[in-house]
Amino acid sequence: xxxxxxxxxxxxxxxxxxxxxxxxxxxxxxxxxxxxxxxxxxxxxxxxxxxxxxxxxxxxxxxxxxxxxxxxxxxxxxxxxxxxxxxxxxxxxxxxxxxxxxxxxxxxxxxxxxx
Amino acid sequence: xxxxxxxxxxxxxxxxxxxxxxxxxxxxxxxxxxxxxxxxxxxxxxxxxxxxxxxxxxxxxxxxxxxxxxxxxxxxxxxxxxxxxxxxxxxxxxxxxxxxxxxxxxxxx
Numbered sequence: 001x002x003x004x005x006x007x008x009x010x011x012x013x014x015x016x017x018x019x020x021x022x023x024x025x026x027x028x029x030x031x032x033x034x035x036x037x038x039x040x041x042x043x044x045x046x047x048x049x050x051x052x053x054x055x056x057x058x059x060x061x062x063x064x065x066x067x068x069x070x071x072x073x074x075x076x077x078x079x080x081x082x083x084x085x086x087x088x089x090x091x092x093x094x095x096x097x098x099x100x101x102x103x104x105x106x107x108x109x110x111x112x113x114x115x
Numbered sequence: 116x117x118x119x120x121x122x123x124x125x126x127x128x129x130x131x132x133x134x135x136x137x138x139x140x141x142x143x144x145x146x147x148x149x150x151x152x153x154x155x156x157x158x159x160x161x162x163x164x165x166x167x168x169x170x171x172x173x174x175x176x177x178x179x180x181x182x183x184x185x186x187x188x189x190x191x192x193x194x195x196x197x198x199x200x201x202x203x204x205x206x207x208x209x210x211x212x213x214x215x216x217x218x219x220x221x222x223x224x
Contacts, residue, residue: 035214043214045207045211045213048211090158097210106159106160108156108157
């Protein structure tokens with residue numbers, strides 16, 4: 001069984017640039033959620049993808065967008081980067097929504113630094 | 116979506132039990148209580164979850180108050196590898212997890 005993988009591990013960008021982060025879900029999981037974790041804080045929900053469509057969204061502006069592919073892998077895109085976007089970005093995969101209980105399996109994250 | 120309340124940090128000695136408290140006074144009757152932990156330089160990992168009754172698994176036990184306004188995660192014998200940030204989490208309405216700042220657990224040899 002392959003766990004959740006994310007790429008790249010680290011990334012440095014400058015203000016105003018765009019970035020794409022990638023996530024491969026755990027085998028058998030078709031739902032992917034993205035979280036942003038600022039230093040010293042808990043992860044904050046960005047959005048969730050199920051069946052290649054956005055299935056829920058947290059309090060993040062539209063410049064945060066995503067995609068899910070037929071193989072259930074996912075991308076997080078952030079446009080017009082700001083300094084406050086510097087954070088650890090975590091991807092989590094799970095079984096379809098609506099289960100009585102749905103454990104989320106997290107990847108190791110991508111550390112984004114915006115200069 | 117209200118977050119849970121936990122102490123910022125706790126210390127324990129190796130091989131001793133650890134009780135990590137959490138207040139979730141606004142939890143609804145159908146919200147699960149989840150516990151995840153995050154080891155240094157890793158993503159969060161599932162520890163345990165419960166709804167109304169106490170729960171046990173190979174990692175820990177979860178004691179839930181009768182009124183469901185609080186719960187306690189119990190590590191029966193702390194090891195150095197248990198040093199991590201422990202999050203007590205409410206489930207969100209969109210199937211997401213609502214994290215607070217968590218409790219940083221230090222384990223002394």
